[in-house]
Amino acid sequence: MLNLAAVPGAVLGAVLETLSVRALLAAEPSAGAVLGWHLLALICAVPALRLAFPETYRQLSWTFGALVVGAALPLPLVGPLFLACYRLLLLLEPAQNVDTKYVLGTTQYLTLPRYDLDPDMAPRSVTEILNGKDNVARRAAILALRVVEPKKSLPLLQKAIQDSDEQVRLLAQTQFNQIIAGLEGRVKVLEAGLAVPPRHLNKLLPLAEQYHELVYLGLATDETQTIYLGRALELLEEAIQLAPEHTPTRFLLVKCALKSRRIDQARAAIEFLRKKGWQPEVLVPWEAEIAFLERDWPKLSTTLQQLELTGTTPGVLRGATDFWLLPAKG
Amino acid sequence: MKPAPKPEPVADVTLFLEGTYPYVLGGVSSWVDQIIKGLPELKFSLFYIGAKHDPNAKRHYKLPDNVLTLKEVYLHQELSRREQKRRRIPAELRLALYDLLGRFYLAKTEAERMASFWAALDALQEVETRFRFGNLLRDREVWDILVEAYEEFCPDESFIDYFWTVRFLHLPLWNLWKARDLVPPARVYHSVSAGYAGFIGAVTARRRHAPYFITEHGIYTKERIAEISQADWIYEPDRFHINFSEGLGKLKQMWINLFMFLGQVAYDQSAKIITLYSGNAATEVEFGADPKKISIIPNGIEPTRFNAIYDQHMARWQTNPEKKYVGFIGRVVPIKDVKTLLRAARVVCERMPEVEFLIAGPYAEDPIYFDECQKIVKLLHIEEKVHFLGMSKIMDVLPRMDVLVLTSISEGLPLVVLEGMAAGKPNVCSDVGACRELLFGRTPPDKALGRAGRLTKIMSPAETAHALIAILSNPETCVKMGVAGRKRAEQFYSMTTMLGDYRDLYNELAGKPTACPKPAPPAPATPVAATPAPAPANAPSPRRPKGLP
Numbered sequence: 001m002l003n004l005a006a007v008p009g010a011v012l013g014a015v016l017e018t019l020s021v022r023a024l025l026a027a028e029p030s031a032g033a034v035l036g037w038h039l040l041a042l043i044c045a046v047p048a049l050r051l052a053f054p055e056t057y058r059q060l061s062w063t064f065g066a067l068v069v070g071a072a073l074p075l076p077l078v079g080p081l082f083l084a085c086y087r088l089l090l091l092l093e094p095a096q097n098v099d100t101k102y103v104l105g106t107t108q109y110l111t112l113p114r115y116d117l118d119p120d121m122a123p124r125s126v127t128e129i130l131n132g133k134d135n136v137a138r139r140a141a142i143l144a145l146r147v148v149e150p151k152k153s154l155p156l157l158q159k160a161i162q163d164s165d166e167q168v169r170l171l172a173q174t175q176f177n178q179i180i181a182g183l184e185g186r187v188k189v190l191e192a193g194l195a196v197p198p199r200h201l202n203k204l205l206p207l208a209e210q211y212h213e214l215v216y217l218g219l220a221t222d223e224t225q226t227i228y229l230g231r232a233l234e235l236l237e238e239a240i241q242l243a244p245e246h247t248p249t250r251f252l253l254v255k256c257a258l259k260s261r262r263i264d265q266a267r268a269a270i271e272f273l274r275k276k277g278w279q280p281e282v283l284v285p286w287e288a289e290i291a292f293l294e295r296d297w298p299k300l301s302t303t304l305q306q307l308e309l310t311g312t313t314p315g316v317l318r319g320a321t322d323f324w325l326l327p328a329k330g
Numbered sequence: 331m332k333p334a335p336k337p338e339p340v341a342d343v344t345l346f347l348e349g350t351y352p353y354v355l356g357g358v359s360s361w362v363d364q365i366i367k368g369l370p371e372l373k374f375s376l377f378y379i380g381a382k383h384d385p386n387a388k389r390h391y392k393l394p395d396n397v398l399t400l401k402e403v404y405l406h407q408e409l410s411r412r413e414q415k416r417r418r419i420p421a422e423l424r425l426a427l428y429d430l431l432g433r434f435y436l437a438k439t440e441a442e443r444m445a446s447f448w449a450a451l452d453a454l455q456e457v458e459t460r461f462r463f464g465n466l467l468r469d470r471e472v473w474d475i476l477v478e479a480y481e482e483f484c485p486d487e488s489f490i491d492y493f494w495t496v497r498f499l500h501l502p503l504w505n506l507w508k509a510r511d512l513v514p515p516a517r518v519y520h521s522v523s524a525g526y527a528g529f530i531g532a533v534t535a536r537r538r539h540a541p542y543f544i545t546e547h548g549i550y551t552k553e554r555i556a557e558i559s560q561a562d563w564i565y566e567p568d569r570f571h572i573n574f575s576e577g578l579g580k581l582k583q584m585w586i587n588l589f590m591f592l593g594q595v596a597y598d599q600s601a602k603i604i605t606l607y608s609g610n611a612a613t614e615v616e617f618g619a620d621p622k623k624i625s626i627i628p629n630g631i632e633p634t635r636f637n638a639i640y641d642q643h644m645a646r647w648q649t650n651p652e653k654k655y656v657g658f659i660g661r662v663v664p665i666k667d668v669k670t671l672l673r674a675a676r677v678v679c680e681r682m683p684e685v686e687f688l689i690a691g692p693y694a695e696d697p698i699y700f701d702e703c704q705k706i707v708k709l710l711h712i713e714e715k716v717h718f719l720g721m722s723k724i725m726d727v728l729p730r731m732d733v734l735v736l737t738s739i740s741e742g743l744p745l746v747v748l749e750g751m752a753a754g755k756p757n758v759c760s761d762v763g764a765c766r767e768l769l770f771g772r773t774p775p776d777k778a779l780g781r782a783g784r785l786t787k788i789m790s791p792a793e794t795a796h797a798l799i800a801i802l803s804n805p806e807t808c809v810k811m812g813v814a815g816r817k818r819a820e821q822f823y824s825m826t827t828m829l830g831d832y833r834d835l836y837n838e839l840a841g842k843p844t845a846c847p848k849p850a851p852p853a854p855a856t857p858v859a860a861t862p863a864p865a866p867a868n869a870p871s872p873r874r875p876k877g878l879p
Contacts, residue, residue: 140577143559143577143578146559146560158789161739161788161789162787162788162789162790166552166609166613166762167552167555167556167613169739169740169762169788170552170553170556170740171555171556171559173556173739173740174556174557174559174560175559175560177664178560184698188698224669224702224705224706226709227702227705227709
């Protein structure tokens with residue numbers, strides 16, 4: 001686009017440069033006049049000259065430097081030539097980084113080239129790439145998810161399993177299956193261990209935790225969630241029979257009962273923990289959740305107020321607390 | 331004096347089979363069985379490549395009479411003590427060989443690597459009797475190449491991990507190379523996958539100046555890449571942040587590069603590259619196959635087998651039947667995504683109470699998954715509507731089904747869809763593998779036949795239900811799709827067509843001289859032909875050698 005602010009400078013620069021050339025072509029050229037007009041011309045033309053660079057390079061300190069050097073060069077044609085060369089250098093694609101050397105191959109599969117990552121640009125998000133049209137980028141993004149914890153990567157992998165590119169699907173599915181196989185494998189081992197008597201707390205609790213984990217990670221569908229949580233609660237009840245005073249069992253019970261909407265069971269476990277002396281800041285958020293599930297808005301407001309008064313509102317409840325306790329604006 | 335060993339008969343075709351027929355059940359094995367039995371006029375020899383020798387391994391297929399020999403080689407076969415010892419080789423030969431090997435490993439371009447590969451194999455052939463794997467393990471020159479490659483390519487990795495990865499990478503290749511003389515002689519060599527089968531096929535064909543081609547059902551390289559990317563037996567440094575440019579660890583990349591290279595060796599040497607559908611062809615091109623060599627020969631079935639079922643189905647759907655049945659034929663395993671089908675079943679049954687679902691297939695492979703499916707059926711309250719039939723014969727269950735459904739996450743060219751089409755049943759399939767081509771057609775004349783069903787997104791119960799309701803509630807559509815499917819199966823996917831295409835291909839390749847770039851030493855044993863051996867490449871050859879139709 002034409003930058004009007006640069007036009008006067010450019011015009012003035014052209015006039016001054018003409019004067020410089022005329023001084024140079026005069027019968028007795030004066031070095032002072034030639035260089036003086038030329039320097040003034042380039043300084044005036046700087047805002048316009050910057051426009052010759054791609055937008056991302058205009059603000060670079062190197063570009064300013066180049067313009068200053070270009071302006072300071074003593075001969076009229078050398079300066080613009082220098083700037084043209086500088087521009088050309090900027091636009092040349094950098095060599096594919098020096099690390100791209102591999103045994104038995106010259107390219108690395110499943111990666112994005114490094115020069116795609118401009119340091120001045122904001123980091124690209126996996127979701128953005130997965131929604132993009134570039135197949136290679138989507139494959140690289142799926143591969144990069146290996147370092148992400150399952151809770152965060154699983155929703156993206158599930159989305160990628162429906163991708164239009166077969167290789168994206170295959171990579172996502174392999175990764176997804178591996179996570180599932182790890183979790184289900186542990187369930188299998190623990191179930192097999194439980195089948196061998198005697199049944200004790202150290203067998204029941206880890207197995208219940210594993211079933212809860214499957215739900216927590218979003219690996220269970222609506223129907224299987226009921227199955228997994230049902231099994232977890234069954235195991236936890238058995239664990240309570242064996243060790244009634246064991247508090248970690250009750251904690252897990254509250255979580256599982258709330259997830260499967262068994263509110264009475266959750267309430268009873270919270271009551272047990274309160275009697276055991278657990279702090280309100282641990283238990284009140286769950287009570288707020290029960291109030292929410294029961295759509296008991298006065299109770300929800302009271303519990304949130306209780307947390308606010310003790311200054312123990314957890315971050316996840318901040319939005320809800322502000323909504324219920326702060327006066328409406330306007 | 332010892333009697334001369336009995337010369338090996340020359341087959342028309344030697345098939346290179348990796349982890350498949352006759353020891354493993356599955357789609358590719360069934361296809362091999364079809365090809366061998368369907369072309370009885372040709373003599374086949376088989377070269378089976380397994381991972382490790384298992385004395386208790388059972389053959390799942392009885393070898394037909396037209397199979398001359400079955401040779402087996404195992405990639406992870408332990409080396410004998412003798413093989414592990416180093417032998418002295420004249421310095422001149424040794425230096426020439428290692429110079430080529432060095433060029434192969436340190437090549438900067440793919441073309442240079444391919445040229446050095448074939449040259450190194452020729453050099454290896456020259457020192458054949460004197461060279462052992464022990465030389466590769468112990469010769470000073472190999473160590474120098476190893477260290478140079480390490481410093482050049484992966485100086486940041488642990489040298490020990492690199493060292494053992496390199497050794498482990500080469501053992502299967504060495505075992506195959508050593509077994510090259512065991513490959514039964516034939517007029518045409520045919521690999522049924524890339525990878526190791528492609529490698530030994532290409533090497534054999536080149537050494538024996540014989541025509542060679544490859545058929546890929548799934549894309550071997552692609553599958554290996556997915557597997558290696560998640561493999562925990564190959565060391566990879568821990569990563570703590572997402573970086574799209576880091577890719578896989580260098581050692582994993584080494585394995586991937588090996589398989590990509592083996593694929594290129596096979597593609598490079600193949601006169602033709604055959605695959606099942608155009609999606610696969612595009613992937614092959616991505617992995618370095620020459621598009622001009624690629625042809626598509628889809629799997630085939632015998633549509634006439636389904637004549638009675640077709641007639642019965644058409645008669646039944648002339649009027650709107652009272653009860654309607656949706657059929658799923660396949661293993662009850664996660665990759666078939668039966669859970670999506672069950673959720674779709676719930677929606678369909680709510681809208682159309684007259685519909686029932688028949689799920690025919692074995693469930694012993696993943697009992698936990700089957701158990702979950704059963705629980706889902708209970709939770710969705712569709713126990714009366716969904717029936718698990720277990721392992722069933724297709725000819726028994728197909729007549730009972732009105733529409734077929736396939737909710738798979740991944741497929742190649744599913745035979746069950748083809749069989750359903752031959753029986754006049756409309757199909758509802760997830761959009762994977764060749765399903766789009768099967769239902770909508772591949773070429774313009776194929777597309778002109780009309781649609782044989784509906785496609786849905788993967789893992790989409792709502793779309794699956796919608797598609798099923800649309801077909802089941804409209805007898806006219808059901809019949810129209812059935813007719814289109816039957817015609818497509820007859821015209822483009824018949825077994826006769828597939829066998830004919832392969833017969834023509836074998837004939838064409840056996841009848842023309844091979845495009846071998848460089849002469850190689852002759853095969854070690856001069857085979858005495860059961861049927862006459864092929865004429866040398868430069869001699870005028872009969873168009874159709876005896877033994878071929």
